[in-house]
Amino acid sequence: MSSVDEIMAGADKPVKRPVIKVENVSFSYPSDESNLVLQDINLEVFRGEFLALLGHNGSGKSTLAKLFNGLLVPLTGDIEIFGLNTAYEENEFKIRRNIGLVFQNPDNQMVTTIIEDDVAFGPENVGIPRNEIIERVRWALDAVGMSAYAKGTPTRLSGGQKQRIAIAGVLALKPKVIVLDESTAMLDPRGRREVLAVAKRLQKEEGITVILITHFMEEALMADRVVVLDKGKVYMQGKPLEVFENEEALKQIKLGAPPVISLKNRLREMGASINDVYTEGELAKELGKLI
Amino acid sequence: MREMTFGQYYPAESVIHKLDPRLKIVLTLAYIVTIFFVNNFLAFGVVFIFLLSLVFLSSVPIRMILKAVRPIMYIIIFTAILNLFWGVDGTRVWNWWFITIYREALFNTALLMLRLMFLVMGPALLTLTTTPMDLTDGIERLLSPLKVVRFPVHELALVMSIALRFIPILMEETDKIIKAQKSRGANFDSGNIFKRAAALIPILIPLFVSAFRRAEELALAMDSRCYKGGKGRTRMKLLKFSLTDFLAVLGFIIFVLCIVAIRVHFMHIIPVH
Numbered sequence: 188m189s190s191v192d193e194i195m196a197g198a199d200k201p202v203k204r205p206v207i208k209v210e211n212v213s214f215s216y217p218s219d220e221s222n223l224v225l226q227d228i229n230l231e232v233f234r235g236e237f238l239a240l241l242g243h244n245g246s247g248k249s250t251l252a253k254l255f256n257g258l259l260v261p262l263t264g265d266i267e268i269f270g271l272n273t274a275y276e277e278n279e280f281k282i283r284r285n286i287g288l289v290f291q292n293p294d295n296q297m298v299t300t301i302i303e304d305d306v307a308f309g310p311e312n313v314g315i316p317r318n319e320i321i322e323r324v325r326w327a328l329d330a331v332g333m334s335a336y337a338k339g340t341p342t343r344l345s346g347g348q349k350q351r352i353a354i355a356g357v358l359a360l361k362p363k364v365i366v367l368d369e370s371t372a373m374l375d376p377r378g379r380r381e382v383l384a385v386a387k388r389l390q391k392e393e394g395i396t397v398i399l400i401t402h403f404m405e406e407a408l409m410a411d412r413v414v415v416l417d418k419g420k421v422y423m424q425g426k427p428l429e430v431f432e433n434e435e436a437l438k439q440i441k442l443g444a445p446p447v448i449s450l451k452n453r454l455r456e457m458g459a460s461i462n463d464v465y466t467e468g469e470l471a472k473e474l475g476k477l478i
Numbered sequence: 479m480r481e482m483t484f485g486q487y488y489p490a491e492s493v494i495h496k497l498d499p500r501l502k503i504v505l506t507l508a509y510i511v512t513i514f515f516v517n518n519f520l521a522f523g524v525v526f527i528f529l530l531s532l533v534f535l536s537s538v539p540i541r542m543i544l545k546a547v548r549p550i551m552y553i554i555i556f557t558a559i560l561n562l563f564w565g566v567d568g569t570r571v572w573n574w575w576f577i578t579i580y581r582e583a584l585f586n587t588a589l590l591m592l593r594l595m596f597l598v599m600g601p602a603l604l605t606l607t608t609t610p611m612d613l614t615d616g617i618e619r620l621l622s623p624l625k626v627v628r629f630p631v632h633e634l635a636l637v638m639s640i641a642l643r644f645i646p647i648l649m650e651e652t653d654k655i656i657k658a659q660k661s662r663g664a665n666f667d668s669g670n671i672f673k674r675a676a677a678l679i680p681i682l683i684p685l686f687v688s689a690f691r692r693a694e695e696l697a698l699a700m701d702s703r704c705y706k707g708g709k710g711r712t713r714m715k716l717l718k719f720s721l722t723d724f725l726a727v728l729g730f731i732i733f734v735l736c737i738v739a740i741r742v743h744f745m746h747i748i749p750v751h
Binding site: 307 | 636
């Protein structure tokens with residue numbers, strides 16, 4: 188049994204075991220060694236959870252994503268994926284098969300002109316037999332709702348559709364974790380909704396751990412847990428509503444709660460009794476009760 | 479956005495389109511060699527009928543095939559004229575001042591023109607009926623024996639595939655950059671040739687910068703998807719010879735046999751050389 192399977196088997200036991208464990212990690216790029224992009228980060232990601240990683244540009248969140256799958260290796264400290272240390276080269280492909288990274292620009296992630304060929308790229312790389320590749324490609328495209336485009340080219344698709352294909356390309360490797368590294372940043376609101384819906388469904392239905400890296404606060408509301416990074420350090424973490432409750436702390440690093448939460452917070456401050464809400468609809472209902 | 483079709487693929491669902499790309503490439507090469515064996519009009523008649531039936535089968539409009547000849551029309555005319563005055567003996571047919579045209583030269587020129595035209599029309603049919611992706615795939619598999627001598631066949635094919643993928647993206651980007659520079663007052667359409675060339679610099683530099691950035695991102699994405707070169711890689715697409723492919727080979731063999739038979743037996747019909 189590989190250590191990956193062991194962790195997966197262990198996940199049924201009552202003790203929660205992390206799929207990603209970041210311990211005292213610091214990092215700087217070779218081009219600018221004096222500037223620590225990440226400083227002494229400690230973080231655990233648990234199996235099956237939806238984690239949102241928030242922060243400004245330059246907060247180190249994208250660097251962290253590349254550390255997760257071993258594209259970058261920590262300067263000091265350790266990152267363990269299913270107990271495998273990313274610093275060892277022999278773990279490289281075991282880790283990458285299990286941590287799928289989706290990047291910001293969908294155009295720069297596709298290798299071929301035919302969509303199904305592109306989805307097959309990952310499984311082809313790791314030498315999966317042909318019949319299984321076909322099955323996986325079908326499954327992955329179905330999971331992101333793009334089966335109808337299998338034989339087409341990505342040129343005419345919308346940003347959201349292209350990004351869903353990029354997710355399918357990662358999904359075809361059957362990863363346990365998917366990291367969306369600012370994958371919604373270049374999309375229009377509709378494309379963002381599409382991609383987020385796919386991510387949520389993968390977490391719910393396929394049990395895939397999702398790490399959503401974003402600077403859109405409202406996207407974090409759909410997460411189970413939020414980690415806020417600032418200047419390379421973990422600034423806050425907790426359930427989305429807990430984190431957004433503390434608007435003062437967020438304002439200090441020039442972030443803010445999503446408008447719905449912000450309004451709710453202010454009404455509470457004014458003494459109104461309002462239940463926790465996530466969406467405008469829910470807030471409207473609460474307001475209706477007050478009147 | 480500019481609609482961009484790379485190469486000149488003509489999408490259709492014909493038997494020719496469905497042929498194995500490897501076979502099409504090999505047969506096209508064989509066709510080119512065969513054309514060089516053709517040295518009389520009867521044989522060119524056979525080539526004409528062969529090509530015409532292929533075009534008919536492929537449902538590609540004939541004008542698309544003829545379009546392939548257009549870019550080399552001047553070369554054909556130039557070589558033809560040169561060739562016409564080259565022959566220095568045989569039967570005189572025309573004489574003016576110091577220019578003499580011989581009957582043999584006339585025949586040779588006609589054959590040369592036909593040969594050049596048929597030479598480009600065959601490969602044109604290949605690119606019209608095969609997607610660039612399939613062509614790349616076919617070339618990769620045909621060259622795969624070279625892996626033994628460590629020729630990077632897979633890498634070469636991947637480079638071609640990525641190039642095909644990014645051509646439309648970079649075209650679109652060039653369009654954007656041109657518009658952006660024009661809106662800041664750049665002028666690309668006036669001045670002498672040096673000024674115009676210099677005007678291209680503000681287009682090329684951002685284009686290169688962006689292309690490099692894209693390349694870096696693509697490399698990261700490929701790494702993340704476990705790319706480690708051609709070793710130990712499997713393929714989803716399987717190229718398999720079908721009945722049509724065998725029929726195509728059979729048809730081609732018959733064609734070559736006709737050409738050879740004509741060359742051997744009927745050479746005296748229209749004597750050349």
